[in-house]
Amino acid sequence: MIPEELEKEKLPAWTLNSILEGYRGSHGHGTYIPSFEPTSIDDIDVFRVVVQPEEYYLGLNSYLKTQEHYEAFAGEYDILVYDIRKFVHLLSKGNPNVHIFLWLRHEDYFKITEAGKYLLSKRAEFLSQKVIHAFGGYAISQLKRMTHFKYKGYMGKKRKSLVQKFGYDCKNAAHRVRLLATAIDLLKTGELIVYREKDKDTLIEIKTGKWSLESVKEYAEKLMTEFEKLAPMSKFPPEADKKKLEMILLNTMRLAWNELNL
Secondary structure, eight states: OOOHHHHHHHOOGGGOOEEEEEEOHHHHHTOOOOTTSTTOOOOEEEEEEEOOOHHHHHSSGGGGTOSSEEEEEETTEEEEEEEHHHHHHHHHTTOHHHHGGGSOOGGGEEEEOHHHHHHHHTGGGGOOHHHHIIIIIHHHHHHTTTTSOOOOTTOOHHHHHHHHHHSSOHHHHHHHHHHHHHHHHHHHHSSOOOSOTTTHHHHHHHHTTOSOHHHHHHHHHHHHHHHHHHGGGOOSOSSOOHHHHHHHHHHHHHHHHHHHTO
């Protein structure tokens, strides 16, 4: 749950009409490491999807596209907010970071309105070859470059020291391995399995530097081989049906307007 004081201090008014919110990042994946642990560099990552009043979409305000995305950092919290129209657009493009919001365990959601329930019920309509490529293809390209790490601007002092200690960015490596494993499960089951019950221990071990770089590379190669074998056999469409997605978007907005009295 997003603390009430953070909402008042950090979030603009347009981000408050939420229809769906919950965990993202390590909490959603089951790989969160508490801040008191020496190797912890995790935030409490949460997301929110909002629907704004009807006049926003029909009037001039939305022309400038200034109320589509917002991110706020406060202490351990990293709060990410998407307007419903931006959210569905990213889903249609196969963006893995937003697709996972629709496939969390029920207990990892803080709020689900009727509009949110409807959106969750249609989550499979957004799946396509684009999603598979985004999960698997991106992970493969990044893992192949894993040894050529550089200190990035987003890294804090603690993360930089861990990179230097272990010889590679362990958190980034675990992230890429998880993306690839998720893509494989999607190809096998037709569903996105966000909470990594079967491999969370492995991911945490990689994330905390318990695996050597060579061991990570060997494991990643094994996953790559499996992914590349399964991907051509996928029965997902090349891309999601845009007419269906537009109808889902409109229905979600109408439900929210009625439910939230917007």
